[in-house]
Amino acid sequence: MAKAMPNAFDADYLLVGGGLQNGLILLALAVRKPDASVLLLEQSAAIGGNHIWSFQALDLPAGALDWARPIIEHEWPGYQLYFDDSARWVQGAYRSLSSEHLHRLVMRAAARAQRIEVRLGTAVAAVDGHSVQLADGTHLRGRVVVDARGPEAARAMGSGRFSGGYQKFVGLECQLATPTDLAAPILMDTRCVQHDGFRFHYVLPFAPDRVLIEDTYFANTPDLDVDALSRTIVAEAPRLGLEVAEVLRTEVGVLPMPAWSHFRATDTSPITGGYAGGWFNPGTGYSLAAAAQLAEHLSAVPIADTFGPQWRHLTRRMRVQSQFLAFLNLLMFGFFHGPKRQRLMERFYMVSDPVIHRFFAMRNNPIDMWRIMYVGAPWTPKGWAKRPQRPAGA
Numbered sequence: 090m091a092k093a094m095p096n097a098f099d100a101d102y103l104l105v106g107g108g109l110q111n112g113l114i115l116l117a118l119a120v121r122k123p124d125a126s127v128l129l130l131e132q133s134a135a136i137g138g139n140h141i142w143s144f145q146a147l148d149l150p151a152g153a154l155d156w157a158r159p160i161i162e163h164e165w166p167g168y169q170l171y172f173d174d175s176a177r178w179v180q181g182a183y184r185s186l187s188s189e190h191l192h193r194l195v196m197r198a199a200a201r202a203q204r205i206e207v208r209l210g211t212a213v214a215a216v217d218g219h220s221v222q223l224a225d226g227t228h229l230r231g232r233v234v235v236d237a238r239g240p241e242a243a244r245a246m247g248s249g250r251f252s253g254g255y256q257k258f259v260g261l262e263c264q265l266a267t268p269t270d271l272a273a274p275i276l277m278d279t280r281c282v283q284h285d286g287f288r289f290h291y292v293l294p295f296a297p298d299r300v301l302i303e304d305t306y307f308a309n310t311p312d313l314d315v316d317a318l319s320r321t322i323v324a325e326a327p328r329l330g331l332e333v334a335e336v337l338r339t340e341v342g343v344l345p346m347p348a349w350s351h352f353r354a355t356d357t358s359p360i361t362g363g364y365a366g367g368w369f370n371p372g373t374g375y376s377l378a379a380a381a382q383l384a385e386h387l388s389a390v391p392i393a394d395t396f397g398p399q400w401r402h403l404t405r406r407m408r409v410q411s412q413f414l415a416f417l418n419l420l421m422f423g424f425f426h427g428p429k430r431q432r433l434m435e436r437f438y439m440v441s442d443p444v445i446h447r448f449f450a451m452r453n454n455p456i457d458m459w460r461i462m463y464v465g466a467p468w469t470p471k472g473w474a475k476r477p478q479r480p481a482g483a
């Protein structure tokens with residue numbers, strides 16, 4: 090049954106697409122603006138698709154935890170990186186969230202709040218200013234419309250000469266034959282046969298007998314042989330100390346890492362949010378940090394001030410970050426091929442933990458930008474890469 094909405098508008102916030110971006114916005118509004126009416130429209134039968142989203146310490150800043158804490162489904166104190174002749178531990182919360190968890194949180198928030206409604210199985214045909222046309226011809230109006238229909242709109246970002254590359258991967262959530270003592274994620278293990286750009290394994294240990302293993306490539310082309318890579322993951326898992334008993338779930342990602350910023354923000358409704366609007370980190374292909382910043386903004390300012398000074402400050406900052414991170418892609422995918430790309434990544438991880446956290450969270454300051462450029466440069470002494478392993482007991 091439809092819930093009561095204001096007269097002129099069907100909702101204060103009309104959210105198109107029930108993925109990560111609008112899921113976060115709905116959760117933030119539910120906590121920060123319990124009196125606002127929110128209507129979320131999602132074409133499929135569930136919120137969030139089929140993902141495990143990972144995110145780093147600063148991606149959810151402390152100020153956002155009042156609404157965002159429940160999204161933390163798994164949390165570890167940091168993560169490990171392994172390169173051919175170096176390794177390092179990065180200290181700081183590393184977290185993850187599954188689509189199922191986001192679905193549960195969003196549906197629970199809607200069930201509890203009088204003025205929040207989620208319509209699943211509702212396809213939107215067109216979005217314009219303050220109005221939305223559904224596939225069945227119905228029109229709905231929102232004071233602020235957020236159009237976050239996902240990465241399809243971003244498809245062309247990585248194609249063409251010097252237009253960037255892709256982070257592409259196959260991930261298998263696996264039941265292990267014997268429990269692992271791996272207690273923290275491995276963000277990158279590059280000690281595998283290198284081909285198709287820069288390749289590494291990524292591991293998330295959810296439980297002693299359940300892990301996610303991903304075979305990931307920073308590549309210039311988007312093609313991915315999912316069956317072949319799935320077999321390779323199972324065959325190579327023992328090298329990571331993991332023996333796969335059963336594959337529980339498969340996840341596939343081809344995330345554009347564009348060489349030009351695709352961040353688009355206007356000062357009027359609709360807001361094109363999420364991936365489609367360029368609210369993602371071009372340097373990682375990940376979007377949770379940017380999506381959280383948009384959710385934080387919409388939930389923090391009165392609706393009349395949505396496009397006020399704080400919006401302009403946020404969008405200016407995001408544009409600069411997006412341009413800087415895309416420029417790094419231009420360099421990496423344009424000029425660093427084969428082993429050079431691997432060395433570049435190894436050198437990037439010479440920077441200190443806070444610089445890494447700000448890089449992922451799209452909060453690089455000018456000194457960070459200089460450090461990343463300098464440390465990544467081929468002339469930087471390689472000895473800087475020698476970092477200690479994870480300290481005992483950390």
Ligand SMILES: Cc1cc2nc3c(=O)[nH]c(=O)nc-3n(C[C@H](O)[C@H](O)[C@H](O)COP(=O)(O)OP(=O)(O)OC[C@H]3O[C@@H](n4cnc5c(N)ncnc54)[C@H](O)[C@@H]3O)c2cc1C
Pocket residue numbers: 105106107108109110111130131132133136137138139140141142143144211212213214237238239240340341342343344362363364365374375376377378
């Ligand atoms: C496999 C994979 C793993 C990823 N892992 C991470 C990660 O670990 N960390 C991270 O930060 N990022 C990750 N990303 C990148 C990014 O966070 C996701 O792509 C993220 O889901 C983008 O959020 P979004 O809300 O823009 O789009 P989506 O989450 O894709 O949501 C878009 C929603 O809009 C709906 N929709 C589309 N068209 C219509 C329509 N016409 N009418 C109604 N609804 C519609 C879709 O059904 C979908 O539910 C990953 C991406 C993939 C593909």
